[in-house]
Amino acid sequence: MRTVWQQLLDRLAAGEVTICADEVPRWDKNQWQTVLGLGLLRETELATAVVCDQCGDAHWAEVYWVTPGVKACFGCDAEGVIDIELDRLRQWRIDANCVAGLVASSLEVSSPIETLLRERLWRVGRRRLGGRYRDIFFGVPAGLPVAEMSAAIRASIGPGSALLLTIGANGNPEGLPSGQHLLDLASVSRVEGGRVVIDLDYVEERLAGEAPSTRKSSPTIPVPAGATWRDVSIMVFDGMLRITVRGKVHETDFAELGVDQRSQPIELLKLFAAARGTMDTTKIQELVSGDGAVKMRVRRLRQLLQELIGVDGDPIENYRKAKSYVCQFEIRLAGDDGFRTPAGVTWLDLAFHERVDRRILVTVPERQQFRARGAQSRSGESVREVAEERGTVTRTYSLEEMGLRTEAGQLTSEGAAFTDLLRAGGILPRSGNDVVVLKLAAQLQEWTGLDGEPLRLLEASRSWTAVFACSSEIQVAKGAGAVSGSRPRPGVVD
Ligand SMILES: [Zn+2]
Numbered sequence: 109m110r111t112v113w114q115q116l117l118d119r120l121a122a123g124e125v126t127i128c129a130d131e132v133p134r135w136d137k138n139q140w141q142t143v144l145g146l147g148l149l150r151e152t153e154l155a156t157a158v159v160c161d162q163c164g165d166a167h168w169a170e171v172y173w174v175t176p177g178v179k180a181c182f183g184c185d186a187e188g189v190i191d192i193e194l195d196r197l198r199q200w201r202i203d204a205n206c207v208a209g210l211v212a213s214s215l216e217v218s219s220p221i222e223t224l225l226r227e228r229l230w231r232v233g234r235r236r237l238g239g240r241y242r243d244i245f246f247g248v249p250a251g252l253p254v255a256e257m258s259a260a261i262r263a264s265i266g267p268g269s270a271l272l273l274t275i276g277a278n279g280n281p282e283g284l285p286s287g288q289h290l291l292d293l294a295s296v297s298r299v300e301g302g303r304v305v306i307d308l309d310y311v312e313e314r315l316a317g318e319a320p321s322t323r324k325s326s327p328t329i330p331v332p333a334g335a336t337w338r339d340v341s342i343m344v345f346d347g348m349l350r351i352t353v354r355g356k357v358h359e360t361d362f363a364e365l366g367v368d369q370r371s372q373p374i375e376l377l378k379l380f381a382a383a384r385g386t387m388d389t390t391k392i393q394e395l396v397s398g399d400g401a402v403k404m405r406v407r408r409l410r411q412l413l414q415e416l417i418g419v420d421g422d423p424i425e426n427y428r429k430a431k432s433y434v435c436q437f438e439i440r441l442a443g444d445d446g447f448r449t450p451a452g453v454t455w456l457d458l459a460f461h462e463r464v465d466r467r468i469l470v471t472v473p474e475r476q477q478f479r480a481r482g483a484q485s486r487s488g489e490s491v492r493e494v495a496e497e498r499g500t501v502t503r504t505y506s507l508e509e510m511g512l513r514t515e516a517g518q519l520t521s522e523g524a525a526f527t528d529l530l531r532a533g534g535i536l537p538r539s540g541n542d543v544v545v546l547k548l549a550a551q552l553q554e555w556t557g558l559d560g561e562p563l564r565l566l567e568a569s570r571s572w573t574a575v576f577a578c579s580s581e582i583q584v585a586k587g588a589g590a591v592s593g594s595r596p597r598p599g600v601v602d
Pocket residue numbers: 160161162163164165166167183184185186187
């Protein structure tokens with residue numbers, strides 16, 4: 109005999125979510141009361157029809173109100189007009205969102221529940237189960253094939269491990285990806301002590317028996333021992349990724365990764381690529397589509413990268429103080445060669461900073477305009493407000509990308525002059541007719557698309573000064589005359 113909880117799950121699975129009062133007497137009274145206490149049944153409008161219990165024919169009969177809300181009756185051809193007790197007209201709807209919440213609390217996961225498919229599929233949280241972390245989903249079939257739920261899970265988390273608790277299907281059907289596992293919620297849960305309890309021992313046992321995922325043991329892209337994320341470079345194309353690890357190039361299309369072009373992790377990866385690897389938390393929140401906290405989005409992308417590339421450590425670090433996420437590998441969009449300087453920017457606005465890993469951080473102000481439709485004015489025109497906010501964009505480049513170092517790792521003469529300039533805080537002691545400096549200036553102009561001189565000659569001191577801000581994390585040996593990290597006001601020269 110199935111419990112009331114299981115029978116309600118059966119009804120939910122079948123899409124028959126309304127329970128009428130006439131059904132209740134068939135059920136165990138205590139179980140019914142307990143289930144009502146769980147909150148998964150929402151009392152809904154009174155029934156407009158009942159099954160006749162008078163003539164033995166069990167036919168449907170419409171409800172007539174003698175006094176609305178107080179006295180009702182129905183008609184039977186054999187027995188005439190019959191009064192109805194109002195309690196017989198009460199109805200409840202099974203609230204699937206609430207069931208998802210009960211699953212989450214019984215698994216003791218605290219992250220907010222995310223709806224993937226309305227009334228059909230929820231991500232209830234993530235926890236360790238059967239030897240690994242898994243994203244846990246609750247699915248209501250009601251006509252929706254398991255394959256569609258599976259695809260939605262894949263689109264949401266990529267090839268990560270997932271446990272789908274659903275109703276009416278137990279064990280993996282054909283074609284379910286190896287990282288996903290399906291279990292019947294009604295078989296692994298019960299109501300006890302006024303709450304839903306999931307039999308975790310049983311779940312662990314079922315999941316442990318599952319064949320180990322091949323992705324887990326061998327990432328798609330093997331890397332040389334000791335490689336770090338700093339050795340990784342990713343170029344994002346429309347349908348694929350070109351991944352370079354210590355000079356070795358791998359190409360993977362999204363289908364091979366088991367993720368959709370438009371899936372959330374790929375969307376986020378593309379945003380990082382467009383921003384060259386550094387993004388403010390608030391910026392991510394503005395740009396990503398759909399619900400879901402930034403933290404969760406980043407975590408999924410992180411997981412996807414870790415399963416794809418066999419490098420230890422965190423590929424995307426959260427710089428809490430700076431309120432930003434920074435990719436520890438190099439990333440950019442294919443075809444992104446120059447700097448794409450925003451309009452209205454001059455050399456005075458730009459800042460170049462050399463990192464310890466010798467990549468160059470370029471910071472530039474970005475003007476953002478927000479148009480807001482305000483209240484209607486008295487003349488009937490809608491009032492538009494234009495708000496302006498100045499933020500900054502930071503992108504990271506390698507010296508190769510800036511054309512200042514050869515692919516073989518050799519600094520060009522201009523590259524050497526450029527790093528000297530950054531390390532000296534913007535001063536370059538070279539003469540006015542130094543061809544290397546003139547070439548560097550031309551190269552910077554071309555790369556940024558900016559007119560105007562990036563470097564100015566100081567005749568008196570026989571040196572050049574940068575119009576943009578210069579700084580470096582690389583310590584220069586004492587006596588070389590350089591001050592690391594100094595950022596003089598650009599363009600201000602005595
Ligand atoms: Zn009848």
